[in-house]
Amino acid sequence: MQPLHRDTPFSLPIKFIQFGEGNFLRAYIDWQIDLLNERVGLNAGVVVVRPRGHTAKPLLDVQDGLFTTLIQGIDEKGGAVRQYRKISCVQREINAVTMYDDFLALARNPDTRFVVSNTTEAGIVTNDTDALTDAPPLSFPAKLTQLMFERFRHFDGAQDKGWVILPCELIDHNGPALKAAVLHFAVLWKLDSQFITWLEQANTFCSTLVDRIVSGFPESQIADIETELGYKDQFLVAAEYYYVFIIQGPAWLADELRLADANLNIKLVDDIAPYKQMKVGILNGGHTTLVPVALLAGLTSVSKAVNHPTIGDFLIAALDNEIIPALPLPHDEMVQFAADVLRRFRNPSIHHKLESIALNSWPKFAARVMPQIQSFHAITGKLPQRLVLALAATLLLYRGDVVILSDDAATLTWFQDAWSRVKTGQDTTRDLVGQWLANTSLWNSDLNQIDGLTNAVVSALASIERDGILATINAINVVN
Numbered sequence: 001m002q003p004l005h006r007d008t009p010f011s012l013p014i015k016f017i018q019f020g021e022g023n024f025l026r027a028y029i030d031w032q033i034d035l036l037n038e039r040v041g042l043n044a045g046v047v048v049v050r051p052r053g054h055t056a057k058p059l060l061d062v063q064d065g066l067f068t069t070l071i072q073g074i075d076e077k078g079g080a081v082r083q084y085r086k087i088s089c090v091q092r093e094i095n096a097v098t099m100y101d102d103f104l105a106l107a108r109n110p111d112t113r114f115v116v117s118n119t120t121e122a123g124i125v126t127n128d129t130d131a132l133t134d135a136p137p138l139s140f141p142a143k144l145t146q147l148m149f150e151r152f153r154h155f156d157g158a159q160d161k162g163w164v165i166l167p168c169e170l171i172d173h174n175g176p177a178l179k180a181a182v183l184h185f186a187v188l189w190k191l192d193s194q195f196i197t198w199l200e201q202a203n204t205f206c207s208t209l210v211d212r213i214v215s216g217f218p219e220s221q222i223a224d225i226e227t228e229l230g231y232k233d234q235f236l237v238a239a240e241y242y243y244v245f246i247i248q249g250p251a252w253l254a255d256e257l258r259l260a261d262a263n264l265n266i267k268l269v270d271d272i273a274p275y276k277q278m279k280v281g282i283l284n285g286g287h288t289t290l291v292p293v294a295l296l297a298g299l300t301s302v303s304k305a306v307n308h309p310t311i312g313d314f315l316i317a318a319l320d321n322e323i324i325p326a327l328p329l330p331h332d333e334m335v336q337f338a339a340d341v342l343r344r345f346r347n348p349s350i351h352h353k354l355e356s357i358a359l360n361s362w363p364k365f366a367a368r369v370m371p372q373i374q375s376f377h378a379i380t381g382k383l384p385q386r387l388v389l390a391l392a393a394t395l396l397l398y399r400g401d402v403v404i405l406s407d408d409a410a411t412l413t414w415f416q417d418a419w420s421r422v423k424t425g426q427d428t429t430r431d432l433v434g435q436w437l438a439n440t441s442l443w444n445s446d447l448n449q450i451d452g453l454t455n456a457v458v459s460a461l462a463s464i465e466r467d468g469i470l471a472t473i474n475a476i477n478v479v480n
Contacts, residue, residue, distance in 0.1 A: 012044060014046070016044055019116070019117035021048050023217070024168075024212075025168065026067060030090055031087060032243075034085065037088075041258070044114075047091055048093040049103060051143060063233065063235060065093070069238075070239070071241055072241065074344075103143075107151035110155075112163065116167070117169065117178075124174065127142075161202065164249070166206050174207055209272055210245060211246075213344070213347075240349070244266075245264075247266065248272040288365055293311060295358065296402060301351055301353055303352070372387060377450055392464060395461065
């Protein structure tokens with residue numbers, strides 16, 4: 001079977017520089033650019049920059065930049081989706097370490113207009129050791145600064161040669177964060193003040209919110225897939241059907257990307273914060289609410305949990321009756337987003353292990369669920385019983401006899417000692433709950449001050465221990 005390659009020469013003007021060669025950007029950004037090319041004639045080529053080297057891994061060039069996406073999932077009508085797409089927008093891949101001259105030449109290409117990146121959450125960092133003369137510098141922001149300075153010099157600071165920067169790293173305010181990092185290196189390297197003015201005025205750093213589960217290379221299915229396709233593709237990447245790309249940026253960006261007629265789930269907004277709040281509260285909060293309860297029920301994956309009659313109904317009720325009412329966002333939008341989330345969770349093609357999501361559960365709970373517990377209490381004067389049950393279930397997980405948890409050593413040690421004291425009778429369950437809710441370094445306040453919360457968590461723990469998790473859920477359903 002022949003490897004994937006272009007049958008005829010194919011060339012698009014390079015409009016996108018993409019920092020990151022990983023699965024996510026290929027099944028997310030490149031997939032969307034390819035559709036923009038097809039649907040609205042964006043006519044945009046992509047050069048992928050491999051920022052960290054990894055010389056042992058072959059470049060996309062071995063397949064002429066081509067690769068295949070496999071989109072699997074459940075559509076808006078509940079139907080099964082399985083779609084292949086051969087992505088042709090990538091023109092080449094450059095290893096910045098071994099192909100530095102080619103990397104720097106990207107700055108001198110008059111067609112380049114957009115920079116996208118996904119260098120992990122740790123990618124947007126600064127240091128005081130990267131130098132302008134490094135070929136290339138170590139950090140991604142230093143590489144970008146070097147590239148932008150080369151462009152500034154080559155085009156004599158022309159205002160129309162600035163870039164639109166779209167970082168996809170999963171950090172808050174990723175656009176301003178990357179801009180601040182670039183300015184750090186500009187100052188560190190004592191670059192011309194005119195460059196800093198050009199950086200500020202001719203370039204647009206946008207914050208983004210990205211959302212799509214990309215499962216990567218489907219190793220277990222690849223033989224059947226290649227037989228079906230009729231070619232070998234070592235860069236084939238599988239992803240879920242759902243996606244959204246939210247960009248906080250100027251209105252003119254919609255015209256540059258030709259979004260009006262593209263029929264893509266790309267939203268250009270003035271303020272990304274409400275969308276972030278909705279994603280964290282409903283999608284991430286739904287995960288964090290579901291996981292401890294489902295693990296105590298003996299389940300192993302998200303799809304099995306959501307399809308379980310009791311656990312699935314528990315999550316739906318938590319979303320409808322406790323999470324959505326606690327969020328200050330348009331109700332209809334939240335209901336639609338929650339429906340999308342549940343459809344995604346049910347996707348049989350995504351094998352998302354509950355134990356993996358349980359990693360570092362407490363920081364996740366503090367960011368994703370506790371704000372809704374507090375908000376619900378402030379609005380109604382009551383406690384959201386299902387979210388409180390999730391809190392109690394998480395405490396039980398940290399007893400260490402259901403799954404092996406991964407967390408920071410101090411947290412695991414604290415719970416090992418605390419549950420040992422309960423087991424030997426030195427402390428009560430109420431002591432453990434009260435001490436953990438008083439952990440101000442995690443919660444930013446003493447949660448024992450929330451009227452009734454300590455008692456509610458102690459009661460939930462007792463019910464789980466006495467009756468089991470399923471009976472405890474059913475008892476909540478009877479009351480509510």
